[in-house]
Amino acid sequence: MILNDKCFYAGVLACTLNFPVYADDFFLGRPYDSEDAVEECENTDEECVGKWGGSVEFGYVAVSGNKDTKSMNGRFKLSYDKEKWFHEGFLATVTSSSKEVVDGNLVETNAEKYIAQAKSNYKYSANTYAFAIFDFDDTKDSGFEYQASLSLGGGYRFINTEVHSLDGELGFGMRTSKTEPTLLLPPETNNEGITRVAGLYKWRINENAEFEQKLSSDIGENNTITKSYTSLSANVIENLALKLSYAIKHQSEVPVGNEKRETITAFTVVYSF
Numbered sequence: 001m002i003l004n005d006k007c008f009y010a011g012v013l014a015c016t017l018n019f020p021v022y023a024d025d026f027f028l029g030r031p032y033d034s035e036d037a038v039e040e041c042e043n044t045d046e047e048c049v050g051k052w053g054g055s056v057e058f059g060y061v062a063v064s065g066n067k068d069t070k071s072m073n074g075r076f077k078l079s080y081d082k083e084k085w086f087h088e089g090f091l092a093t094v095t096s097s098s099k100e101v102v103d104g105n106l107v108e109t110n111a112e113k114y115i116a117q118a119k120s121n122y123k124y125s126a127n128t129y130a131f132a133i134f135d136f137d138d139t140k141d142s143g144f145e146y147q148a149s150l151s152l153g154g155g156y157r158f159i160n161t162e163v164h165s166l167d168g169e170l171g172f173g174m175r176t177s178k179t180e181p182t183l184l185l186p187p188e189t190n191n192e193g194i195t196r197v198a199g200l201y202k203w204r205i206n207e208n209a210e211f212e213q214k215l216s217s218d219i220g221e222n223n224t225i226t227k228s229y230t231s232l233s234a235n236v237i238e239n240l241a242l243k244l245s246y247a248i249k250h251q252s253e254v255p256v257g258n259e260k261r262e263t264i265t266a267f268t269v270v271y272s273f
Contacts (some may be wrong), residue, residue, distance in 0.1 A: 018257040037227040050082025056154075057243070059268025071096030073266060076271055077142040086129075089118040094264070114138040114183075127157040131169065133196075142180075143255030145187060147225075149175035151196040163204050175220055179255050224252040231272065241270045 057075040071094050079088035092112040119133040131153055138146045153171020175194045181187045198216035205211060214229040231245035247264040254260050 050080055050085075052058050052078070052080055053273070054270040055270050056080040057270045058266050059243075059266055070098070074254070075268075084123045085123040086123065091115075091116050099169075109141075112140045121155070125162055129155050130154055131171065133171070133173075139262075143258035145178040145180050147175065147177045148171055149194060151194065151218070153196060165202045167200045169196065169198040169273070171198075173218075175218060175223075175225075177223065182255075190222055192222050194218045195218045209233065222253060226250045239272050241272070243270050 002240050021057075043192045044223070046199075055077045057073075059073060060071070073092065073094040075090055075092040077088070077090040092115045094111075096111045096177070097268075098111070115138075116136040117134065119131060121129040121131045123129045130149070134148075134150050136146065136148045151171040151173030153169055153173075155167055155169040157165060157167050159166035173194050173196060174191065176191050177190065178189045179185075179187055196216065196218050199214070201213045203211040209231050212229070212231045212233075215227070217224060217226040226249075229245065229247045230247075231243055232260050233241050233243040235241045243259075243266075245264075245266045245268070247266075
């Protein structure tokens with residue numbers, strides 16, 4: 001069942017990428033922005049040429065939650081904008097190690113976190129769009145072997161200026177959560193319907209600095225997952241930026257012995273292309 005579940009979601013991810021679907025960072029993709037995604041179109045019968053974009057991110061992370069650790073993280077993001085479609089996706093990993101004294105013995109623990117997200121927006125207008133988003137989270141020592149969700153819905157840009165933007169989304173979908181086996185309990189798979197509510201606020205402080213606040217909540221009958229992501233980035237040179245971010249993930253229900261709240265504070269270097 002583990003293999004079948006993972007194969008199913010891997011198939012969903014592959015299909016969404018070809019549908020196509022690509023996503024934003026940790027929580028929420030954004031709709032079409034005419035200044036960020038310029039289409040190179042000519043008045044000919046040839047198909048409009050879209051624009052590719054992406055970034056590579058690497059840095060130091062301090063994590064608190066189930067375990068207090070010092071970590072290194074990496075992220076690769078890719079986007080594609082063509083006519084009425086905007087696709088974006090990312091793969092991210094956090095690896096960490098911690099040392100603690102237990103009963104007089106020094107115990108070293110290694111932790112790993114893998115995240116993938118894919119999202120597509122179909123733009124009906126400058127402010128209105130439909131979206132499909134796939135989210136996968138494999139966090140070791142969290143009580144869950146993995147959590148995966150797929151949602152469809154609509155979004156609207158309530159504020160759309162050169163300095164400020166505010167987006168809101170509402171959607172519905174399904175989530176699969178598989179718990180890790182313990183000495184007393186076998187692994188358990190839970191499938192449930194979810195309602196997705198999300199928002200994104202962006203403030204372009206100046207040409208070289210930007211502030212972002214993202215919120216999302218996937219509300220299910222058995223578990224509600226709420227995420228917050230706050231970041232401040234500043235360009236050092238044309239394609240190189242420094243970013244300070246703070247992320248919170250809270251779950252209403254987790255396996256016994258695990259924390260409901262996880263926080264990640266990161267200082268990273270971002271190279272965009």
